[in-house]
Amino acid sequence: MDVIKELKIFYKRFSGEKGIIGYSTLKRPIYYFALGGGEKKIIATYSIHAREYITTYLAMESIKYLSSKRLNGKIYFVPCVNPDGVKICIKGKPLYKANAKRVDLNVNFDADFGKGKHNLFYENDENFVGKYPFSEKESRALRDFTYFIKPNLTLSYHSKGEEIYYHFKQKGERLKRDYALAKEIALLTGYKIKKTPFSSGGYKDWCIDKLSIPAFTIEVGSDSLTHPIKKESLPKIFTQNKEVLIRLLEKL
Numbered sequence: 001m002d003v004i005k006e007l008k009i010f011y012k013r014f015s016g017e018k019g020i021i022g023y024s025t026l027k028r029p030i031y032y033f034a035l036g037g038g039e040k041k042i043i044a045t046y047s048i049h050a051r052e053y054i055t056t057y058l059a060m061e062s063i064k065y066l067s068s069k070r071l072n073g074k075i076y077f078v079p080c081v082n083p084d085g086v087k088i089c090i091k092g093k094p095l096y097k098a099n100a101k102r103v104d105l106n107v108n109f110d111a112d113f114g115k116g117k118h119n120l121f122y123e124n125d126e127n128f129v130g131k132y133p134f135s136e137k138e139s140r141a142l143r144d145f146t147y148f149i150k151p152n153l154t155l156s157y158h159s160k161g162e163e164i165y166y167h168f169k170q171k172g173e174r175l176k177r178d179y180a181l182a183k184e185i186a187l188l189t190g191y192k193i194k195k196t197p198f199s200s201g202g203y204k205d206w207c208i209d210k211l212s213i214p215a216f217t218i219e220v221g222s223d224s225l226t227h228p229i230k231k232e233s234l235p236k237i238f239t240q241n242k243e244v245l246i247r248l249l250e251k252l
């Protein structure tokens with residue numbers, strides 16, 4: 001059974017708060033799950049890049065694990081932002097990152113749109129920014145969900161490299177605040193904190209730039225692994241990341 005089917009079954013069986021934030025280009029539902037309650041809110045997203053669907057498994061494991069914990073706030077999980085792309089990847093394009101329209105969703109957000117070093121302006125398996133910011137149903141769904149929830153922080157799971165990105169032009173107190181939180185993530189995961197000066201148009205970039213909240217990308221999985229990362233790596237990745245959301249809620 002592929003990860004999209006597994007997520008669908010997981011969704012049906014989940015008895016807590018859940019819903020659909022929107023639909024993909026090919027009309028697949030983009031699910032969310034919520035745990036905890038209270039003032040502080042985090043949105044955690046997974047598999048915006050197709051070949052990184054090991055993170056959807058990480059989302060399901062994290063939801064199971066955190067279901068029994070007392071949380072100092074509320075976590076909204078979006079385990080698969082790009083279900084069409086994941087299907088394309090599984091069906092025979094192991095390096096595929098984009099959505100069904102061959103737009104790379106994580107460069108389609110309105111934050112220095114089209115100014116990234118690796119940006120492309122034609123359809124491609126990766127790095128095509130799209131015709132304009134939020135041209136894609138999936139990025140619009142995530143934007144609108146984020147406006148609706150008004151999170152205090154967002155976390156975007158990607159693979160690979162065991163790195164943490166926290167920076168997008170923010171300065172002063174905000175930079176200090178965000179770096180301190182990145183250090184908390186680094187302590188728990190053992191991953192390296194990195195600046196990404198050539199990044200633009202990402203969900204994390206947009207959250208920092210337009211919402212002024214801390215936002216992080218976590219790249220799971222050793223760089224020596226090949227895309228897509230196999231499920232046998234999941235236990236290690238889960239162990240490294242299972243406390244991250246709890247800690248971030250405590251530190252917010």
Ligand SMILES: [Zn+2]
Pocket residue numbers: 049052106158159
């Ligand atoms: Zn990615």
